[in-house]
Amino acid sequence: MNVELLNYFGGDINHSNVARVSYQKEASGFTYEQNAKLLNYLAKHGHTSPFRHSNLQFRIRCSIYVERQLHKHHVGVEVNSISGRYVDFADSYYFIPIGEWRKQSTSSKQGSDGLVENQEYCNAIQEATIRFARKNYDLLIAKGVAMEQARSILPLSLETEYITTMSFQAFVHMCNLRLKPDTQAETRDVVTEMLKQVHDIEGHPFKESLKAFNLE
16 A cells, blocks of 8 residues: 655635635635634535635555545545556555454444454465466466456456545545544555645645544
C-alpha cells in the first residue's frame, strides 16, 4: 500500500469565501475565529455545498478489493487506474502478513473479529494461489491471448495504481464511511494515511474544515 497526496486546491478560506458570497462578502473581512465558526455551522447543519469547491488529488497503490471499497457510494470522485489491457502488472500483489489473518465476525456478515489459528497455513495457501495465477497468466500470454482477457484469471489481491481527484466534501464522506471500526482494516489503513497527509499539508489549509467534520 502506498498513498501520495499529489495536489490540492482550496481550503478553509475558499470554503468561507464560497459561503459568504451569498452576502457579497469575503473571508478576509472576518477574523480567523469567525470563519472557523462559520465552517462549523455549515458542517453541523448540512450546508455542504461550499466544501465541494476544494479538491484533493492522490496517487494510491493498493489491492483491487481495497480500491473498490474506497470508491463505493462516492459522488464527485474522478479515478484513472493502471489498465491491465495495456500493462502487465500481474506480478504485484498485496500479501496479508502472517499474524494478520482474521476470523469471520459472528456479529457481522461483512466484518472480521480476532485472529485465526494456523497463520502459517493461511499464508502458504495465499502464496500458492498467487503463484498459480501468475503462472497461468503467463501461459495465456505466451499463447497469444490478449492481456485484456488473460487478466480475468488474476485474484483480487492484485495491486493496482490509480490517481483520484475528489472534492473536499467527497473526501469527508469517504473518511466518515471508511474510518469506522467495522471497515475492513486494509481499507481503513489507506484512508487513515490519506487523512494524515491532508493534516500534514504545510500551513494547514484545511484545519478548521476538518475540525468541523470531527476529523481532527
